[in-house]
Amino acid sequence: xxxxxxxxxxxSRIVAGPGTASSFGNELERFKAERAFIVTDEVVRGLGxxxxxxxxxxxxGLETAGVFDEVPPNSEFGxxxxxxxxxxxxxxxxxxxxxxxxVLDTAKGMNIVLSLGGEIADYQGFGLINEPLGPxxxxxxTAGTGxxxxxxxxxxxEATESKQTLVSPYLASDLAxxxxxxxxxxxxxxxxxxxxxxxxxxxEAYLSTNWRPVSDALxxxxxxxxxxxLPRAVESGDDIEARYWMLTAACEAGMxxxxxxxxxxxxxxxxxxxxxxVPHGLANAILLAxxxxxxxxVAEGRLADLARAFGLEPTGDASxxxxxxVDFVRxxxxxxxxxxxxxxxxxxxxxxxxxxEAACVDAAVYTNPREATPEELLEVLKKAY
Ligand SMILES: [Fe+2]
Numbered sequence: 001x002x003x004x005x006x007x008x009x010x011x012s013r014i015v016a017g018p019g020t021a022s023s024f025g026n027e028l029e030r031f032k033a034e035r036a037f038i039v040t041d042e043v044v045r046g047l048g049x050x051x052x053x054x055x056x057x058x059x060x061g062l063e064t065a066g067v068f069d070e071v072p073p074n075s076e077f078g079x080x081x082x083x084x085x086x087x088x089x090x091x092x093x094x095x096x097x098x099x100x101x102x103v104l105d106t107a108k109g110m111n112i113v114l115s116l117g118g119e120i121a122d123y124q125g126f127g128l129i130n131e132p133l134g135p136x137x138x139x140x141x142t143a144g145t146g147x148x149x150x151x152x153x154x155x156x157x158e159a160t161e162s163k164q165t166l167v168s169p170y171l172a173s174d175l176a177x178x179x180x181x182x183x184x185x186x187x188x189x190x191x192x193x194x195x196x197x198x199x200x201x202x203x204e205a206y207l208s209t210n211w212r213p214v215s216d217a218l219x220x221x222x223x224x225x226x227x228x229x230l231p232r233a234v235e236s237g238d239d240i241e242a243r244y245w246m247l248t249a250a251c252e253a254g255m256x257x258x259x260x261x262x263x264x265x266x267x268x269x270x271x272x273x274x275x276x277x278v279p280h281g282l283a284n285a286i287l288l289a290x291x292x293x294x295x296x297x298v299a300e301g302r303l304a305d306l307a308r309a310f311g312l313e314p315t316g317d318a319s320x321x322x323x324x325x326v327d328f329v330r331x332x333x334x335x336x337x338x339x340x341x342x343x344x345x346x347x348x349x350x351x352x353x354x355x356x357e358a359a360c361v362d363a364a365v366y367t368n369p370r371e372a373t374p375e376e377l378l379e380v381l382k383k384a385y
Pocket of ligand 1: 145197200201266280284
């Protein structure tokens with residue numbers, strides 16, 4: 001079956017390689033900026049990575065106007081507003097985000113408020129950000145979200161205890177700096193959970209009703225890389241080759257789902273994160289195999305393709321191969337040391353119904369290949385509990 005029509009876009013220029021964080025100064029001239037404002041968190045700041053970034057800024061003749069390091073692991077609207085105010089006061093004219101998904105998404109939110117004014121809560125939903133924003137450089141320190149290249153920012157609205165998705169192609173960074181050295185110090189648990197977020201992007205983009213040939217290519221390649229390299233990145237954190245391929249895979253999966261979008265796994269993960277503040281990667285890790293299993297009746301062929309991408313031998317029977325892809329992911333999550341049950345992530349059993357209801361109104365669920373009802377997702381959640 002061919003898609004009737006498709007579009008595909010990547011706005012971000014990508015520069016990649018070990019050591020790139022301290023040597024991307026020559027990439028900054030085109031922004032005609034003078035005062036960089038750095039967005040990060042305390043952990044990243046403590047690791048000394050900002051020194052490398054400042055080397056690049058200095059080489060480009062930029063001053064550092066200020067640093068906002070107050071981004072929490074699950075960022076919120078209030079944090080975005082505080083960060084934007086800090087940047088405004090400091091007179092920053094180029095945002096440089098250095099961190100994981102929460103930091104990158106916060107900087108994207110700040111960029112909206114700084115460029116267009118108003119409150120971040122005003123920009124929830126589709127079609128509200130239709131013009132270029134100020135320049136944004138994204139330097140990921142985890143290999144998971146791919147947020148450096150996506151047109152999404154997912155931020156918790158503390159007023160409604162829900163994760164809100166801001167959407168616009170203009171949200172993607174202008175420059176993504178992929179330096180695997182910055183991911184070397186991630187502990188095994190964070191390496192595994194962020195890696196499973198990337199795998200969820202690849203798998204869900206591939207199964208999405210909004211699939212397109214270009215995102216398929218990226219999603220399958222990312223799936224292959226993650227199956228091959230994530231266990232090694234978890235076991236030997238200082239393996240630069242494993243870190244390099246994981247950072248590449250996360251970025252590829254990000255490009256894939258930025259156009260193809262995701263599905264019920266992310267819809268449920270957003271609900272779990274919004275209501276119980278379970279880290280996004282962990283929620284996806286637990287829900288990926290159950291979500292794939294739910295989609296089995298409508299996505300055998302595509303799940304069988306994924307089995308091949310995971311390195312499994314085709315049996316000639318698509319439904320057996322599809323089932324093998326689900327089993328592979330379930331085993332893979334355990335193999336990289338992550339919990340496979342929602343109860344282990346601190347989710348109360350009586351919360352499952354609310355999660356199912358929230359998931360069914362999450363933007364991610366609309367491109368799931370099997371149309372989901374709250375009752376059906378509740379069954380999936382119970383199985384994952
Ligand atoms: Fe995600």
